[in-house]
Amino acid sequence: MNDSGKHLTHGLSDDPSAYIRTRDTSSEHGQTRDLSYPPLPPALVVPVYDNHAHLEIADGDNPLHYREHLDRASAVGVRGVVQVGGDLETSRWSAEVAAHEPRILAAVAIHPNEAPRYEEAGTLDDALAEIAELAGRPRVRAVGETGLDFFRTPDSGRAPQYRSFEAHIEIAKQNDIALQIHDRDAHDAVIRTLKRVGAPERVIFHCFSGDADMARVCAENGWFMSFAGNVTFKNASALREALEVAPRALLLVETDTPFLTPTPLRGRPNSPYLLPYTLRAMADTLGTDVSMLAAQISSNTENIYGRWDDEPVTSPTPNPAEFE
């Protein structure tokens, strides 16, 4: 929007909502959750980015506005976030927030577990067409999360899941933006699909869940591996072995907010400001300095998505006080 006068007359109605979904669990793996947000960790010296979060999902007993998530993140050296959609509504919200908020870039997609639902309703093609349109918007720098999920979706949902994944790969290529992959219990099928359809230049395995062999396959293909809070979990030795094998130039870090809160805060609501726990655990596994790792990951992140200030926000978030 170039017309700032128009923006002012719209005032608050242009401001995206604080959040549009609510996480529906008060327990995780049968354990009652502590629903309070944890205190801020010590700040990182060298800043880093959270390349996968769902700030549209309210969690905890006192849900945070997306700007509060970002303010806390800024305070600890997490300088930017890729906000990720999983259906039409959350993808629209992601693109809208990115347009207003300099600390956000957006990813848009129909999640692999949503694709069969759209197909059943007869609306998958329309949904994919809208994702293609959103992918061309300013500050939308990735198509995601898309991919294959054989854990949640039964066999009957596989055909639309494949069709949707293939369409998303094409959308990423057409717009020359990154592809963020959700791969749950589907490593081989995801890899085969990428090779068959032709992978975009920049591919990220979000919440990387493979072992060292899978990390080698990603390395051979130049695919990025984004590690989430589960790399800190006690039983995640295979993930840590993958981390050790992955070339540093292909490493990313993410929170997957509000899920996968890192040790020692497992089960509490997650937020980009808790990313330092995961980064520090990764540096520990790799026997490297946290700042060196942060510098490498920041540079990787900017190579994939571009810089957060490449494209200005199209209309600043209104200050509520100005409209009272």
Ligand SMILES: [Zn+2]
């Ligand atoms: Zn996610």
